[in-house]
C-alpha cells in the first residue's frame with residue numbers, strides 16, 4: 198500500500214502535547230519528538246479490533262509480543278536476542294530511571310555525553326545521583342567523542358553507569374562500531390555498566406549503519422542493558438510501551454526489582470497490540486516513511502544553505518530531529534526560541550535544555566508534511582531576518 202505522508206491531519210484538540218500546548222494560537226509546533234503522520238495501517242487495524250472488544254482490564258504479555266521484538270532485531274538489525282532477555286516497561290525514560298535506581302546509591306555518578314536528550318539528566322538527578330558530562334566535540338559539520346576525557350571520567354570510582362544515546366538525540370549521529378568499541382572497552386576496564394538507549398535505531402538514513410551496542414561481543418553484551426521501543430519508529434509514544442534488553446541475568450533481576458518498586462511494569466493493552474502489529478507488519482510503512490523523512494531532511498538542508506546561510510544545520514545520520522547552529526546570530530538560545538515563538542509563532546526546542554554545550558543551537562522536528570515544514574522554515578527565516586535588522590539598526 199502507498200502511504201501519503203503529504204496529507205495534513207489536524208492534531209489540535211486531540212490532547213496532543215505537541216499541538217495543544219499553544220491552543221488558541223496559530224503556532225506551528227516543531228518541537229517534541231513525535232510525528233504528524235498517521236501510523237501504519239496494520240497497527241491502526243489491530244488497535245481498532247482490540248478497542249471493539251470493549252474490555253480493557255489488566256493485561257499480560259503474550260508470546261507473540263516477545264517473538265515480534267526478537268524477530269525485528271534479527272530482521273532489521275541482524276542481532277539475535279532471546280525472549281528471556283526482555284523486560285517490558287512503560288517507557289524508555291521510566292526504564293532509565295529504574296536502571297539508575299538499581300545500579301547506584303545516592304551520591305554515585307552517572308556518565309553521559311553532552312549535548313544530550315534532556316530527560317537523561319532528570320532520570321539521574323531524580324534518583325539522587327550526580328551527572329558527569331563527557332562533552333562531545335563539535336567540529337563544524339559533525340560531533341566527535343573526546344575519548345581521553347571519557348576515560349578520565351569513567352575511571353572515577355563513583356561512576357557506576359554510562360548512558361549512551363545511539364542514534365544520538367539531538368546531534369543525529371549514528372555512532373560507528375569503532376567509536377562504540379572504544380567506549381565499551383573503557384567502560385569494561387573501569388567497571389562501568391553501559392545503558393544503551395536505542396529508541397531511534399530504526400530511523401537511520403541510507404549510507405549510515407546502526408550497530409546495536411550489545412552486538413559487539415560477549416563481554417560488552419554482558420556489561421550492557423539496551424532500552425528500546427517502537428514509539429519513535431511508528432509514532433506510538435502515547436501508548437507507553439518499551440523494552441529493556443539484557444543478556445545478563447543478574448542485571449535483569451536488579452532491573453525487574455526496580456521496575457516493580459516504581460510500578461512501571463504494568464503493560465498497556467493497546468501497547469501490546471501495537472508493538473506486535475508494528476514489528477510483524479509495519480515494515481512497508483517504515484520504508485516509505487524513511488524515504489519521506491530523507492526528502493524532508495534534504496529540503497531543510499538546502500533551505501538553510503540557500504536562504505539562511507548564517508545558520509548551520511548538521512546533516513543527521515539518523516532521527517527526524519535537526520540540530521542547527523545559530524551562534525552567528527549572537528543571541529542566547531533561550532532568547533532565540535522566545536522570539537521564534539512570540540514573533541514567528543514557531544515552537545522549537547532551544548539548545549540549552551540539552552546541556553551547556555547546546556547554547557546557541559536549536560532543535561527542529563521535521564517529521565511533518567513538507568508543506569508544514571516549508572511554512573515553519575519561512576517563519577524561521579522571517580525571525581532571523583528581523584534579528585539581523587535589529588542588529589544592523591543597533592550599530
Ligand SMILES: Cc1ncc(COP(=O)(O)O)c(C=O)c1O
Nearest residue numbers: 230288289290291314366396439
Ligand atoms: C533518546 C530518547 N530516549 C527516550 C525518549 C523518550 O522515551 P519514552 O517516551 O519511551 O519515555 C526520547 C524521546 O524523544 C528520546 O529521544
